[in-house]
Amino acid sequence: MEITLNHYLAVGAILFVIGLMGVITRRNLIIIYMSLEMMLQAANLTLVAFSRFNGSLSGQVFVFFVITVAAAEVAVGLALIVALYRLRQTTQVQDLTTLKF
Amino acid sequence: MNALFFWFFSIAMIVCALAVVLGRNPVTSAICFAFTIFYMSALFVMLNAFFLAAVQILVTAGAVMVLFLFIIMLLDLTEPEKIPRQRIWMGCALVLALGFLYVVALTLNATPEGAVTINAAPPTHAPTDRTMAIRVQNHPGASTGFLVDLSDDTHRIGHLLFSTYDKPTDNKPVPISYVAPFEVTSLLILVATIGVIVLCKHDEPRRPSPREEITREAPPKVEKAETASIR
Numbered sequence: 564m565e566i567t568l569n570h571y572l573a574v575g576a577i578l579f580v581i582g583l584m585g586v587i588t589r590r591n592l593i594i595i596y597m598s599l600e601m602m603l604q605a606a607n608l609t610l611v612a613f614s615r616f617n618g619s620l621s622g623q624v625f626v627f628f629v630i631t632v633a634a635a636e637v638a639v640g641l642a643l644i645v646a647l648y649r650l651r652q653t654t655q656v657q658d659l660t661t662l663k664f
Numbered sequence: 665m666n667a668l669f670f671w672f673f674s675i676a677m678i679v680c681a682l683a684v685v686l687g688r689n690p691v692t693s694a695i696c697f698a699f700t701i702f703y704m705s706a707l708f709v710m711l712n713a714f715f716l717a718a719v720q721i722l723v724t725a726g727a728v729m730v731l732f733l734f735i736i737m738l739l740d741l742t743e744p745e746k747i748p749r750q751r752i753w754m755g756c757a758l759v760l761a762l763g764f765l766y767v768v769a770l771t772l773n774a775t776p777e778g779a780v781t782i783n784a785a786p787p788t789h790a791p792t793d794r795t796m797a798i799r800v801q802n803h804p805g806a807s808t809g810f811l812v813d814l815s816d817d818t819h820r821i822g823h824l825l826f827s828t829y830d831k832p833t834d835n836k837p838v839p840i841s842y843v844a845p846f847e848v849t850s851l852l853i854l855v856a857t858i859g860v861i862v863l864c865k866h867d868e869p870r871r872p873s874p875r876e877e878i879t880r881e882a883p884p885k886v887e888k889a890e891t892a893s894i895r
Contacts (some may be wrong), residue, residue: 564667564669566666566667566670568673568775570670571707571711572768573769573770573772574674574677574678574707574767576764576765576768577678578677578678578681578700579764580714580761580764580765581678581681581682581684581685581894582681582861583757583760583761583764584757584758584760584761585685585751587699587756587760588685588753588754588755588757589685589751591690591741592734593690593694593735593736593741594684594685594690594693596683596732597684597693597694597697597732598685599782600687600697600724600728601681601684601697601700604700604701604704604724607704607720608707608708609705611707611708611711611716612711613718613833614711615711615712615713618868620685620817620820620821620824621717623713623716623817624821624824624825624842625808626713626716627715627716627821627825627843628721628845630716630719630720630723630724631849631852631853632849632852633724633728633856634723634724634727634728634853635853635856636856637728637732638731638856638857638860639856639859639860639863641732641735642859642860642863642864643729643863644735644739645735645738645739646789646863646864647763647862649741653741654741663785
């Protein structure tokens with residue numbers, strides 16, 4: 564059985580959906596953050612697959628930039644979580660309701 | 665053989681991703697996420713993106729996951745979530761997920777299987793690239809999706825990222841270069857570093873150093889001594 568672009572796109576979509584479900588259902592900020600990362604990585608997988616099957620390397624360069632931005636984003640986000648934990652002693656989202664309407 | 669590898673890596677990746685989302689313990693989730701990244705970089709290798717596979721393992725599985733584990737253990741978040749998940753949110757998430765998957769399935773069905781085959785890499789600016797593209801085009805493995813010849817993708821990514829010359833040769837368009845975005849990325853990382861330091865800096869009232877205490881307490885003693893001697 565030949566592996567085509569559609570297979571990679573399907574795997575990427577499944578990974579994205581798993582990340583989405585994690586973001587919606589989980590209560591721990593850190594795990595929500597990990598699920599966000601997973602959604603980003605799913606998009607990376609589809610980008611690399613498109614780049615490979617179209618014979619253009621620009622997609623791979625784009626993924627390179629996405630990985631860089633994701634690393635910077637993780638650093639800042641985890642710093643925010645640590646600052647929040649110092650203030651509230653919790654990382655569970657149901658305890659953080661200051662902005663709740 | 666390639667199909668076998670593809671199925672193994674993708675199924676293992678999806679199982680690890682499910683373990684991240686369904687696991688109760690954050691440490692287990694983080695380790696499963698690292699394994700997800702490993703399997704994804706294996707898929708990158710199968711897509712001939714060797715450089716990105718290496719970067720993925722180094723940056724995401726190495727640096728980012730260590731950061732996650734460090735924060736989890738620093739804040740001691742190993743206790744499981746207190747409140748059980750609400751049914752409404754589970755239903756909402758399921759509906760969203762199934763809807764998304766349905767749209768993706770529709771799109772993939774609209775694209776007939778095998779209609780998208782691997783195009784040959786377009787000839788880029790360097791002459792070695794042009795010969796390589798021809799070799800790739802004529803290669804018997806080119807249509808099956810996996811080239812026996814490990815084409816020099818990393819080399820070409822380097823050219824794409826860092827080449828600055830802009831002389832169009834024989835009516836070819838000027839090659840795209842990503843030097844400027846690359847430099848902007850370094851600026852972004854600098855901003856992120858400074859942001860992290862600012863966010864995590866403690867604003868406690870400053871405790872005076874021992875030397876300052878000595879100098880602050882010394883004058884009254886001298887004064888007392890002087891007043892005593894005067895008396």
